[in-house]
Amino acid sequence: MPHSPKGEPKVAKVTLADVALRAGVSASTASLVLGGSTRIPPATHERVRAAISELGYVYNRAAANMRLRKSMTIGFVATDISNPYFADVTMAIADGVHEKGYTLFTGFTRDRRDAQHEQIDAMVQRQVDGIVLLPASGTTEQDLDALVGNGPPLVQINRYFSRSYDYVGPDNLRAAALLAHHLVSLGGGRVVLVGGPEGSSAREERLEGLRQGFDGTEMNFQISDCVAAPNNADGGARGLSQLIDSGILPDVIIAYSDATAMGVYAELRRRNLEPGRECAVASFDDIPFASLQIPQLTSVATHPIDMGHEAAQLLIRRISEPLRPSETVLIEPTLKPRASTVLWRARNSTL
Numbered sequence: 001m002p003h004s005p006k007g008e009p010k011v012a013k014v015t016l017a018d019v020a021l022r023a024g025v026s027a028s029t030a031s032l033v034l035g036g037s038t039r040i041p042p043a044t045h046e047r048v049r050a051a052i053s054e055l056g057y058v059y060n061r062a063a064a065n066m067r068l069r070k071s072m073t074i075g076f077v078a079t080d081i082s083n084p085y086f087a088d089v090t091m092a093i094a095d096g097v098h099e100k101g102y103t104l105f106t107g108f109t110r111d112r113r114d115a116q117h118e119q120i121d122a123m124v125q126r127q128v129d130g131i132v133l134l135p136a137s138g139t140t141e142q143d144l145d146a147l148v149g150n151g152p153p154l155v156q157i158n159r160y161f162s163r164s165y166d167y168v169g170p171d172n173l174r175a176a177a178l179l180a181h182h183l184v185s186l187g188g189g190r191v192v193l194v195g196g197p198e199g200s201s202a203r204e205e206r207l208e209g210l211r212q213g214f215d216g217t218e219m220n221f222q223i224s225d226c227v228a229a230p231n232n233a234d235g236g237a238r239g240l241s242q243l244i245d246s247g248i249l250p251d252v253i254i255a256y257s258d259a260t261a262m263g264v265y266a267e268l269r270r271r272n273l274e275p276g277r278e279c280a281v282a283s284f285d286d287i288p289f290a291s292l293q294i295p296q297l298t299s300v301a302t303h304p305i306d307m308g309h310e311a312a313q314l315l316i317r318r319i320s321e322p323l324r325p326s327e328t329v330l331i332e333p334t335l336k337p338r339a340s341t342v343l344w345r346a347r348n349s350t351l
């Protein structure tokens with residue numbers, strides 16, 4: 001038996017071939033199991049894992065990644081991870097990439113392009129295999145081409161700046177149309193959208209969907225009345241305050257998101273106006289907060305968990321098929337009518 005320099009027996013290192021032999025599979029199958037492949041039957045997974053345990057095999061992931069020329073990491077750059085909506089998106093992406101053996105690195109930009117540049121640059125330098133990006137307001141294709149043009153693939157989520165990159169997001173036109181149809185059924189009046197970053201694709205699509213939905217009805221919807229503001233409670237409060245101070249007290253307030261609606265509710269009450277009574281309030285996203293408000297908030301569910309899962313799957317496909325055409329995946333919205341609109345009556349209503 002070979003001996004070490006100190007005279008102790010040298011223990012032969014357990015190899016992947018040893019594991020494969022013990023499990024009764026090929027070395028390539030054992031490697032796929034260790035890499036987290038879903039192509040291998042569960043029973044085979046169990047045999048390989050049992051062999052690893054019995055033999056004491058230690059998987060050297062760093063060496064495997066060097067052979068694959070992959071880091072097995074994914075980056076996600078969001079605008080605001082404090083918003084419960086984006087927390088759901090983040091966890092869904094993490095779950096989706098973990099199933100394929102990847103680890104998720106997360107950063108946030110507070111909706112600033114300079115912070116976005118720093119986050120993406122850091123991830124590229126750390127050789128992530130791909131990036132999911134919720135673009136900061138004002139992002140251009142040139143911004144991203146300069147950072148990832150020859151680097152990792154990128155999938156846009158929730159907002160887009162270019163259709164030359166993959167995109168996953170809500171069907172905002174459909175979401176706005178569903179909400180407009182619901183509100184038209186309640187009566188006439190003046191309607192405004194409060195909140196949302198100026199120029200973002202999501203806000204522009206929601207504005208257009210509302211315009212189309214209210215066209216030819218008794219609802220008075222003017223895009224010029226609508227107020228852009230940050231996508232948070234403070235933005236909702238400040239946006240509504242600006243609107244009322246300008247002399248506009250709408251019959252119906254549509255918040256850009258449930259997070260924005262929190263501020264809308266607070267600002268209405270600060271002015272002794274009760275949501276759902278003096279004016280109807282509706283929103284988008286349908287985070288758990290919506291059904292817990294008093295009155296419960298009508299919202300259009302845009303399904304952040306589904307969106308996160310789709311983004312993870314799309315990015316992993318892009319990593320394995322870098323030359324295929326760009327793809328757009330739209331998540332079907334669901335209207336959730338609640339008391340904030342259902343119990344409201346237009347000021348000129350006879351009901």
